[in-house]
Amino acid sequence: MKFIRNSLRFRIVVTFIGIVIVSLVLTFILQNDAGKNTPNDAMAAVVEDVAALIHLIDDPEKLQSSLQIFEKYGMNITLVNKQSEVLAALPEEQVQALFEPGRTKAVIFNNKNGTAAVGVPGGTGMDAVLMQNDFAPLFHTLRERLLTSLLTVLIIGSLLILLMSRFIVKPIKQLTAAAQKMSSGDLTVRLKYRNHDEFGELMESFNQMARELQKIDSIREDFVSNVSHEMQSPLTSIRGFTKALQDGVIPPEEQKEHLEIIYEETLRLSRLSDNLLRLASLDSEHHPTSFSSFQLDEQLRKIIVLAEPQWSRKDLNMELELLPCTIQADEDLFDQVWQNILGNAIKYTDAGGSIYVDMRESPSGVSVHIRDTGKGIPQEALPHIFDRFYMVDKARSSSLKGNGLGLSIVIKILKLHECTIDVTSTVGEGTEMVVTIPRKRLSS
Incomplete structure (x- = not known):
């Protein structure tokens, strides 16, 4: 479980899903709030045209037939006057505005429970036209479809990010494997990449680092080999001549010459030691x-x-x-x-x-x-x-x-x-x- 929590892929997927869920919830809330406002302005224009048609019909039977036709399309149209009971459920101030003398513009009533109501003044001696439309079923259907769509987006998006995260994490896994090989002493490891994006630049930097480390390691090996060789040569001479002197195989008249050789070889070792110490000091960033x-x-x-x-x-x-x-x-x-x-x-x-x-x-x-x-x-x-x-x-x-x-x-x-x-x-x-x-x- 700890491994999963520490996995970059797991964190990428969880972060993406979290962002998607928050985005979808906010979208749903905003859309839900927006749905509470019915399209009353457009409805008012329609009701004004319908009222004009109704006032042109003189025959009560034809008028009733027309209202029934409108009702099939969800338009509940009623002819009202000040005493109509249907107006009792509407705001009093707006009802009074509907019957103001000389008013011709439609009155949009405040919505209640998703029901939109628009009234059109009838003019002198004529009843006003009131149209009511219940948008609640429509909004309910829209909310259900919206919620279904958002959940579909969440599921599909989560599956896609789960698949794509594998490609995002793959270069990092390659870098980790290469770094582990390098830490075990394999400085020949190199990374192959196609894209020249941020991961490509990182892999190229890794390859450059590997090349430099390999070069430094080669220099180090050569340096150790050369130092060993440079020291071994005078030491071999010193050891050989001192052993010969110790065993008495060198005649006394030749001993001075051999001692001079030993002395020269010690000077050679001293010069080598001095030069190595000086180089080491110069290589450091804090050379005095x-x-x-x-x-x-x-x-x-x-x-x-x-x-x-x-x-x-x-x-x-x-x-x-x-x-x-x-x-x-x-x-x-x-x-x-x-x-x-x-x-x-x-x-x-x-x-x-x-x-x-x-x-x-x-x-x-x-x-x-x-x-x-x-x-x-x-x-x-x-x-x-x-x-x-x-x-x-x-x-x-x-x-x-x-x-x-x-x-x-x-x-x-x-x-x-x-x-x-x-x-x-x-x-x-x-x-x-x-x-x-x-x-x-x-x-x-």
Whole structure:
């Protein structure tokens, strides 16, 4: 019973039937009240014409025959004067009006018990004509037919809504079944629909949600797989070398070299952990940011100086062309942006190559161009370089201690500051990354 009460279909049917019943009851009451008012105005015109005909008949027998003919059609016509007993049942004021001198218009008497009465003055020396018609049987028949019609409408309407409610509730049942499948882990479920009404829009929204959840689940699986792989590789190295050192299979003169490898692998794990924590923080809507004014050109110089050991070791040519520029941003986060971009440029540029850093001003803001003469990125890989753990050449990136998170952090930080980054690259010639800072981030 509780299930029936909680059923949407049951509530739709009950609501419809309730509305229909209330509407029918009100209609019946209004029609019943309207039926109490007989059509006296139209009847008055008929009686006036009948009275004119009667006054033209001089023969009493013919007059009586005519009255009998009218009586067959429900018209009870009587010739009356002031002393007629039939007038005693009618309102006195209206009776007096019927016999006013000079009156020619019909007098409509108040209805009693569904009986309509209309009198027509007879004129000088002539009796008045009174016609009475009992509409009660007619109104009773009409009320019965009206009630029968309303009940028929109620029954037919209830049956139709009972059938149609199935089609109304069907999409909701489909949504419920699909949601239950999705909650059990099946993210491939999709809803089919024909109509583009509100239910169609709801089903399309559900399908869109399912596609996004499936995409997020795929990203999550890839993310877990990549993190596991990135952690497993250094851990395997650390475990293998420590076991070898523990068992004494490595000669003492080679132990320092192996300890350095273990140390480098721990640094690799530390970098991976730091990057994962930073990404998790940037993904949250409550990442702590500290906006302040600072010199962008001085920040770039500082980052390049800090990276000097890396680019000097590879004998890279570093060329700068910077403009004085003050911006409003989180200085620590922008440090991370330049470190990651310049770190990639240094890492993937062969010894003796060049890196160019220059700033340009435009109506939209300030752009920082960082170009290298490295190996370059294939065109098919460009759309994916900001994906987490994506590496163009995994074997080469692994040897260069990369984990594919640097540019993911860069794009997160730039979006947080409403900045953009564009990448162009040619295999064998190098790569250029352009970071555009909007004018609203510039300090006057």
